[in-house]
Amino acid sequence: MNNPSNPASRQVAVWLVLLAAAGTFALTMGTRQTMGLFLSPLNTATGLGIGSISLAFAFGQLWWGLxxxxxxxxxxxxxAGRVxxxxxxxxxxxxxxxxxxxxxxxxxxxxxxLSAGGAGMAGPAVLMATASRMIPAEKRGMATGIINAGGSFGQFIMAPIAGALMVAAGWMNAMQILGLIVLLALPAAFLLSGAPATAGPATAAAQKPIGTREAIRTALRTPSYLMLAAGFFVCGxxxxxLATHLPGVIASCGLPLQFGAWSLAMIGLFNIIGSIAMGWAVGRWRMKSLLSLVYAARALAVIAFLLAPKTGTVMLLFAAVMGLTFLSTVPPTAGLVAKLFGVGNMATLFGIVMLTHQVGGFLGAWMGGKVFEATGSYDWMWYIDIMLAVGAALVHLPIREAKLVRPAMVPA
Incomplete structure (x- = not known):
């Protein structure tokens, strides 16, 4: 599929790859992002406590990144196919x-x-790197936006399905049905089992990749890469x-389960808009500036939420705003990795950035449970989230977007 015989077949091949990648991300991400709905039933069934169960969710965030x-x-x-x-x-x-x-x-x-590790293997590092090798550089932003939107569409679809299944069949059967639905992603692995990176991308600007270890050493000596990773930590x-504790936040306000499910769905729906819009924007504006804008918008949205009355309408509106910024950080982050180092080792280098994202995710999921147990509310988590978002908005500003040319990375 990397070398279609004519432009029409090439276009079809690219869209098949994008749809396969977006569909895979929809199923894995959609399933993971509904797990917050099961936190309370798991606590009731096991009696382990919110803090202990949050630890399992938090470890999943970390392992997904690892x-x-x-x-x-x-x-x-x-x-990518076997992975x-x-x-x-x-x-x-x-x-x-x-x-x-x-x-x-x-x-x-x-x-x-098992679940988080599998989702990491079928996650954005592999999916976006696979797509990036097949298309021209000027279209990679939109491609990553489409793939990212696939994960959001999965959350939009799977959260209401999970909520309905919990009501109709009980939480245990609902979770097992979700597990079976994920198997629909298996055929996509064959469509995405293209050539490894050493075969080069389909464009004339193909580079000869350096070794994985050298690529990692080069990246870790690059301040812009480290600042990008620091910002992605805050995103995680x-x-x-939000994914783990937003249903709990809504329940603590006295609202029914359906608002928790639909709030997660609203995040997924509006993240489709945010992801595609960001994919379009990265080809027109500086990616570091777009990232700073997203993090600043998050801080302002959380402040507005804390000041607003906690009604069902407010919850859904807040979820919609959060959805616009939820994973819209992924296209410009992936784009900056490709812009700085090329696509030859992109899956590895973007995977490391995703690891920092998930270290932040571990703390977000785990601390949410511990703070709620200690204080009876999530207020302090929101305060921490605001401060981190402001810091992330600032840390992206010094990033240098000019492509780094090193002797080992000169085109063959």
Missing amino acids: TQPFAGAFADKFG LFAGALLVALGTFITPYMQSTLGLVIAIGV FHVAF
């Missing part, structure tokens, strides 16, 4: 067996290791806190 550099390196070397196939199987298995877990360790293994904190 798997991505290794999955990316494997995909860079051998191709994506195994990832989808693990997500399905972990989700299916979670209702049988009665201990914190069991939940960590099911949610945190924010996203994981």
Whole structure:
């Protein structure tokens, strides 16, 4: 699929790859982002406490990030198909067996290791790097926006489905049905089993990739890369806190379960708009400026939410605004990695950035439960989120977007 015989077939091939990548992300991300709905039922069934169950969710955030550099390196070397196939199987298995877990360790293994690890293998590092190798550089922003929107569409669809299944069939059956639905991603692995990175992208500007270790050493010596990772840490904190605890925030306001499910769905729906708009914008404005704008908008939105009355309408409006900024950071972040270092080792280098995202995600998910147990509310989490968002808006400003040319990276 990398070398179609004519422009029409090439266009079809590119769209097939984009749809396969977006569909895979929709199923894995959609399933993961509905897990917050099951936090309270898991607590009731196991009696472990919100803090202990939040630890399993938090470990899942961390493990999702830890798997991505290794999955990316494997995909860079051998191709993405095997990685994506195994990832989808693990997500399905972990989700299916979670209702049988009665201990914190069991939940960590099911949610945190199997399901989250599989979602990391079939996550944005591998999916976006695969797409980026097949299309011209000027269209990569829109491609990453489309793939990112796929994850959001999955959340928009899966959250109401999960809520309806919980009401109709009980939370245990609902979770197992979600696990089976993930298996629909398996055929996409064959469409995305293209050549590894050493074969080069489909454009004339192909570069000869350097070794993985040298690429990592180069990146870790680059201040702009480190600042980009620091900002993505804040994104992970924010996203994981919302995905894990927004249903709890809504329940603590005395609103019914449906508002929790529909708030997650609103985040997914409006993140489709935000992701596609950001994919369009990265080809027209500086990516570091767009990232600063997104983080500043988050801080202002949380401040407005804290000052507003906590009604159902306010919750849905807040979820919509959060959705516009939820994962719209991914296209410009992935774009900056590709712009700084090329696409030869992009899955590995973007995977490392995703790891910092998920370290933040671990803290967002875990601290949300601990703060609620200690204070009886989530207010302090919102205060921390505001301060981190302001810091992220500032840390992106010094990033240098000019492509770094190093001797080892000169085009072959």
